[in-house]
Amino acid sequence: MTIVPLPIVPRPHDDEALSSWIGRIAARYDLEADNLLTHVTGWNRSTVGAAERLDYHKNAGLEVALAQATSVAPETISMLRIAGEDGSASSWHRTTVVWCPDCVRDDLSKRREVYGRAIWRLGCCVLCPQHQVLLEDACRRCTFEGKCGFYCSDGFHGLACRICTRPVGPVRGWQAEEERHEYIGAFGICITPSLNRLVLALQRDLQAALGGAKLKRSWGFTRSAQALLSAILDLTLCLVFATRVRCEPRILLPEWKPGQAFAPVSEPITLAALPLGAAYGVIAIAAAALSSLESGKQCHHWRICGRTTVVMDATSLMVWLPTAIRRWLRSRAIQWEQPAGAALCTVIAAVEKGAYPS
Ligand SMILES: [Zn+2]
Ligand SMILES: [Zn+2]
Structure with missing residues (x-):
């Protein structure tokens, strides 16, 4: 099939999500991203959800068609x-x-x-690396979370609230919490500029790990990308179950072909399933707890149960976790990269004996 190149194609930005670039091309023709893909494939296959899926799953046939239609090299895509x-x-x-x-x-x-x-799509990214502010997921006017999305308007790609329909943007008189010097966030964490720097460092390493790159530093003796991702998954599960924080049900609809059985797949609970504030909290606690396994003294704090302010480290996390969840974490930590797992097991043993500094 010969694909006629599209007459107007904006170039992708280096840090842009693939789905966003497709959305911006589509906006030039007053289309949704998936509909543009239907067009470039000659209207002969379903492209429902395809633009978003391309962010994490290569589809060679679709991308060849997209490359031909946009005159942008497949490698760039x-x-x-x-x-x-x-x-x-x-x-x-x-x-x-x-x-x-x-x-x-x-x-x-x-x-x-x-x-x-592209990093806005990743659950491990909670701070803007450029502006160092917390990302947002709620409309500032109607305050509904998770109800904003990209849309096309007069040939351009906008971001608006689906509830109040107004574009996302600064609101006069709004003072973002992160603009204050210090405040209490999810799980009672005392959020400070220095905690933000620690969160940014772990965010960068998680992003590197997902992209198959090396970590910049070790996290509580954890040096390999896969080991870091496993440790963060385990700590996320502990915090989710300990706090019953609201999670998005992660049910993905796989690409379905006629003749095959249709079954939704349950995905593990990652940071992407959490609201932004909770995801920040998990990364902050994980960063402080893992760092403390390696270097003792920590300078970050949290208010456990909204009352006592204590140092945020592996010990205070293990004291705070319900016993059943702490024991499950111990069974997981035994399989962590060593000596990280052994270091955490030592902390858990001290907590179980009551032999820890209060
Ligand atoms: Zn920014
Ligand atoms: Zn709104």
Whole structure:
């Protein structure tokens, strides 16, 4: 099939999500992203959800057609995927749209449209690396979470609330919590600029791990990418079950072909299943707890049960976790990369004996 190149194609930005670039091309023709893919494949296959899926799962046939229609090299298209392309990291991708308010403001003033950054799609990214502010997932006007999305407007790619229908953007008089010097976040964490730096460091390493790159530093003796991802998954499960924090049901609909049985697949609970504030909390606690296994004294704090302010480290986390969850974590830690697992088991043993500094 010969594909006629599209007459207007904006170039992808280096840090743009593939789904966002397709959405911006589609907006030029007043289409949704999936409908543009239907067009470039000659209307002969279903493309429902295909644009979002391309962010983590390569589809060679579809991308050849897209490359021909846009005159953008397939390698350039592949490089927009920052966390692997075999679909194995799909559960680390958010199904809701999040954004950095400062990036949105810059985009609107410079180019009249908003492009989605690839890292906004990853559940392990909670802070904007450029502006160092917490990403947002709620409309500032109606405050509904997870109800904003990209849409096309007059040929441009916008970001708006599906409830109050207004574009996402700065609101006069709004003072973001992260603009204050210090405040209490999810799980009673005392959020400070220095904690933000620690969270950014772990966020960078998790992003590297998902993209198959090496970690910049070790996290409680954890040096390999796979071991770090496993440890974070285990700690996320502990915090989710200990706090019963609200999670998005991670049910992915796999590509279904006629003649095959249709079955939803339950995905593991990753940071992508959590609201942003809770995801920040899990990363912060994990970063402080893992770091403390290696270097003792910690300078970050949290208010357990909203009352006592204590140092946030592996010991206070193990004291705080319900016994059953702590024991489950011990059974997992035995399988962690050594000596990280052994170090955590030593902390758990001390806590169980009551032999820990209060
Ligand atoms: Zn930003
Ligand atoms: Zn709204």
